[in-house]
Amino acid sequence: xxxxxxxxxxxxxxxxxxxxxxxxxxxxxxxxxxxxxxxxxxxxxxxxxxxxxxxxxxxxxxxxxxxxxxxxxxxxxxxxxxxxxxxxxxxxxxxxxxxxxxxxxxxxxxxxxxxxxxxxxxxxxxxxxxxxxxxxxxxxxxxxxxxxxxxxxxxxxxxxxxxxxxxxxxxxxxxxxxxxxxxxxxxxxxxxxxxxxxxxxxxxxxxxxxxxxxxxxxxxxxxxxxxxxxxxxxxxxxxxxxxxxxxxxxxxxxxxxxxxxxxxxxxxxxxxxxxxxxxxxxxxxxxxxxxxxxxxxxxxxxxxxxxxxxxxxxxxxxxxxxxxxxxxxxxxxxxxxxxxxxxxxxxxxxxxxxxxxxxxxxxxxxxxxxxxxxxxxxxxxxxxxxxxxxxxxxxxxxxxxxxxxxxxxxxxxxxxxxxxxxxxxxxxxxxxxxxxxxxxxxxxxxxxxxxxxxxxxxxxxxxxxxxxxxxxxxxxxxxxxxxxxxxxxx
Amino acid sequence: xxxxxxxxxxxxxxxxxxxxxxxxxxxxxxxxxxxxxxxxxxxxxxxxxxxxxxxxxxxxxxxxxxxxxxxxxxxxxxxxxxxxxxxxxxxxxxxxxxx
Numbered sequence: 001x002x003x004x005x006x007x008x009x010x011x012x013x014x015x016x017x018x019x020x021x022x023x024x025x026x027x028x029x030x031x032x033x034x035x036x037x038x039x040x041x042x043x044x045x046x047x048x049x050x051x052x053x054x055x056x057x058x059x060x061x062x063x064x065x066x067x068x069x070x071x072x073x074x075x076x077x078x079x080x081x082x083x084x085x086x087x088x089x090x091x092x093x094x095x096x097x098x099x100x101x102x103x104x105x106x107x108x109x110x111x112x113x114x115x116x117x118x119x120x121x122x123x124x125x126x127x128x129x130x131x132x133x134x135x136x137x138x139x140x141x142x143x144x145x146x147x148x149x150x151x152x153x154x155x156x157x158x159x160x161x162x163x164x165x166x167x168x169x170x171x172x173x174x175x176x177x178x179x180x181x182x183x184x185x186x187x188x189x190x191x192x193x194x195x196x197x198x199x200x201x202x203x204x205x206x207x208x209x210x211x212x213x214x215x216x217x218x219x220x221x222x223x224x225x226x227x228x229x230x231x232x233x234x235x236x237x238x239x240x241x242x243x244x245x246x247x248x249x250x251x252x253x254x255x256x257x258x259x260x261x262x263x264x265x266x267x268x269x270x271x272x273x274x275x276x277x278x279x280x281x282x283x284x285x286x287x288x289x290x291x292x293x294x295x296x297x298x299x300x301x302x303x304x305x306x307x308x309x310x311x312x313x314x315x316x317x318x319x320x321x322x323x324x325x326x327x328x329x330x331x332x333x334x335x336x337x338x339x340x341x342x343x344x345x346x347x348x349x350x351x352x353x354x355x356x357x358x359x360x361x362x363x364x365x366x367x368x369x370x371x372x373x374x375x376x377x378x379x380x381x382x383x384x385x386x387x388x389x390x391x392x393x394x395x396x397x398x399x400x401x402x403x404x405x406x407x408x409x410x411x412x413x414x415x416x417x418x419x420x421x422x423x424x425x426x427x428x429x430x431x432x433x434x435x436x437x438x439x440x441x442x443x444x445x446x447x448x449x450x451x452x453x454x455x456x457x458x459x460x461x462x463x464x465x466x467x468x469x470x471x472x473x474x475x476x477x478x479x480x481x482x483x484x485x486x487x488x489x490x
Numbered sequence: 491x492x493x494x495x496x497x498x499x500x501x502x503x504x505x506x507x508x509x510x511x512x513x514x515x516x517x518x519x520x521x522x523x524x525x526x527x528x529x530x531x532x533x534x535x536x537x538x539x540x541x542x543x544x545x546x547x548x549x550x551x552x553x554x555x556x557x558x559x560x561x562x563x564x565x566x567x568x569x570x571x572x573x574x575x576x577x578x579x580x581x582x583x584x585x586x587x588x589x
Binding site for chain 2: 102103104105106197198199212213238241242244306308309311312313315316323327330331332333334335336337341343344345346347348349350352353356358361362364365366368369372378379381382383384385386387388389391423424427438440464
């Protein structure tokens with residue numbers, strides 16, 4: 001049997017579709033390839049692989065109609081967008097039947113920014129319905145497959161965006177991360193993914209799941225591309241009152257400058273290396289720790305004692321917020337409406353019953369329960385207080401360490417259908433990623449090797465608005481290792 | 491344990507009509523989830539402030555000035571039923587049938 005992956009010695013050896021965007025930028029500027037050729041190739045790759053991978057819900061012609069951004073990094077480079085990011089005139093479904101016919105009348109701020117930068121938007125990617133899921137099995141439009149092994153999930157909820165980059169159809173894809181929905185699929189598909197600090201990127205035009213946790217972020221081939229992507233999409237937006245006015249340096253300039261890793265303190269949380277972790281995952285992450293140590297970093301032990309409460313806290317807060325956010329889907333203003341009903345209330349109830357999938361309904365019920373009188377104090381309010389304890393854990397850890405290093409997931413990609421029967425088993429796969437959302441801190445995932453022939457991700461987290469440091473450390477690691485040069489054989 | 495009756499009540503609050511099969515399934519799944527979630531009630535949280543805001547809690551104000559907006563026609567265009575200017579919905583006030 002031939003291998004399911006190919007490991008290249010360097011970027012030069014890689015075929016054009018797998019090269020990082022910064023290499024493509026150089027090629028466009030050197031006139032080795034044209035923007036039109038790139039978009040044509042990306043659209044063809046996306047279309048021809050979609051029958052098997054189902055990463056895209058819609059594929060468009062790319063950037064022909066786009067103006068501006070001639071001097072920008074992303075000008076002419078093919079990118080993809082998760083289908084919960086609204087695009088003017090392009091159907092946006094959030095993976096749900098209730099929005100199967102929804103064509104937005106405006107662009108999300110991140111889309112406007114990418115258009116201004118001249119990026120070529122080639123399509124919208126598949127996802128768990130309303131970003132609720134960890135495997136992209138909850139989409140109303142079919143399961144997305146992992147290009148490393150099509151019997152396995154790509155992770156989720158931004159599975160389509162992870163696969164778009166992993167299969168060489170897009171050089172960058174945007175996803176959204178509420179509890180790990182960018183970092184977990186990035187880890188499972190062997191690409192890079194980042195959740196920025198809460199507020200770093202505008203959520204205007206992101207179809208809301210849990211507003212205090214949602215954040216848009218990129219998937220890319222390497223950490224330098226992630227820095228370029230963050231440069232393009234970050235910044236305060238008057239249309240999102242939670243977006244931050246924190247100064248945004250040029251992340252790519254900062255990363256390119258290089259970072260002296262000598263004495264950089266990397267914290268290892270004991271709680272993230274307990275039982276239940278696949279041996280291959282634990283081994284790869286420990287090897288990565290060894291690599292950082294070799295680069296001069298100082299490895300220190302940190303404590304995150306409230307980690308074991310993160311899953312209940314997350315699922316109570318996220319579902320409570322979701323039950324409120326999803327009340328807008330009522331068959332009146334947009335999307336789907338049930339065909340038959342007796343009266344207004346009946347129309348609401350039938351529309352929502354027929355329009356939402358099982359996981360979405362399950363979470364609306366759970367969230368409504370947690371917010372209902374009689375249970376509010378015991379569940380929702382307790383969860384909000386416990387969230388404060390989780391935040392304090394991280395502030396204490398960052399007083400001892402510059403960055404925190406951990407696995408992204410307890411195991412490599414699981415089989416399609418393996419975890420769909422029991423919601424709790426599925427929720428447990430988010431154990432290492434959800435805390436960053438609860439604490440509002442930035443975190444990223446980069447490849448660090450394989451376990452059983454499937455990719456393993458390494459998570460680096462930083463304190464609030466420390467994306468620069470996090471990205472630079474990740475890139476220093478990638479300059480000295482070749483895990484990110486290992487790609488799915490597709 | 492969350493009974494099927496409780497699920498029906500909660501579903502009503504959430505404007506969801508569920509089938510009997512769904513009610514049975516959600517009753518057992520939610521009972522097991524909440525059983526696991528109960529763990530957080532063992533935490534000593536006396537005097538701990540709840541996190542009501544993800545990062546900053548500053549009020550955000552802006553000048554009350556008029557700016558171009560999308561317009562009525564555009565806004566209703568995506569609705570499942572419309573007369574071109576407004577959303578169409580079933581009668582909200584129901585009249586009793588005449589004998």
